[in-house]
Amino acid sequence: MTRIDDTFTRLRADGRKAFVSYIMGGDPDHATALELMKGLPGAGVDIIELGVPFTDPMADGPTIQAAGQRALAAGQTLEKTLDMVRAFREGDTTTPIVLMGYYNPIYNRGVEQFLKDAVSAGVDGLIVVDLPPEEDDELCIPAQAAGLNFIRLATPTTDDRRLPAVLKNTSGFVYYVSITGITGAAAAQAGDVGPEVARIKSATDLPVIVGFGINTPDSAAAIAAVADGAVVGSAIVKMVGEGRPVPEVLAFVAGLAEGAHRA
Template identity: 65%
Template structure:
């Protein structure tokens, strides 16, 4: 299955089921390659409909302490962009249907080489990219080459993206739109359900793409509240924090870490799946 069709097929299936999806974020290589792969492989069965995989970077300016720490743990354990792609390749050996979105910053991709990266990403089984520090004015750098090769480019919209700016943000967006429900860094707080509903309604007046909402969703209850009004709820910092909580004093994975993380994802998924039945 090709990259764009995996994303489209997943959201079509969610619409057919009459429910929203759960998008889970984890950092590639956190806390080490083997544990990261075990978590990644377990996410679909735990209820993740789409997976965002963070590309570790030394200066993640949009991320809060939890994801910053995850990136540093991964880098310390030897994570690289090449190894991130290898992780996707290993995941695809067992799962050909769950969309994987690489999320991060442009510097590692630029250093890797855009054409080389896009070719390797497609070969690995990557479906889309979220690159938070490339605005629409820089679409020629990565967005347009990605679209030309068949890799979706998911753009972020925020509470400060007004109606004048929104057309530029949406112009080359594909796959889905990621609505950042708060101003600030990841894990910094949460938005009111009414504000999210109004924001999603406004986005839908401008695009037919699915709308996923993230930032500040840290419990099954908050995930359910988002799932009632959006096409997907995105949970990142809360999952990454569960990984950190399962490390021992030396920073090594403790017994039961993978099971605990996946158990938390199951509870999030239950909240999302039950949201529209209440």
């Protein structure tokens, strides 16, 4: 049982849906990002997705691309992102942390070394958006052997022929991308998402969490009502990019969490 598994067990027992928030590691700088990260559980966040900045983030929209550029310009690296996890774990040993990013920084570090460092830092899961199931031997299977959940994305174009491959080695939860395209591109619609979540859940016992296109408490509630939880990223990252103070960002996050939890 990982922290992610424990969290969903607890939420189910409480009759609540999950609220997952994404922030970019090192955005706008290391200290501010760490302050924000440390405040997320108190704002109602159940699982933290922590972005690893990368120079070619092909799945990300302009908001998160800009966040990655800010972080890189401020000197953020994979190692410094792991340092954020280590610092967070000094005060919080229960909130799950999922690193989300691209394979290149992991490959450059070396898979074996990266997994050792991630586990020792306190990482619980990985979302690596540019490694398809056909490459599971590369990172997915070693990660799970090391005790990390490997979380796969399903999308509106993941048909019934493709879905078994996506689910085969997935653990922790399934991340359903509610729209086609990049992050922050459009609004998620519960009427479209609900049947797709039901289709995925008919093929797996894993929780299905929905992200992309959620930016208000009401939209978080609507999406969480038809899934096991909701993810918000771009709307939070946008506030960071606008230079809003951390308490203001956390107040916004708390509203989103309340929306998801009332579903």
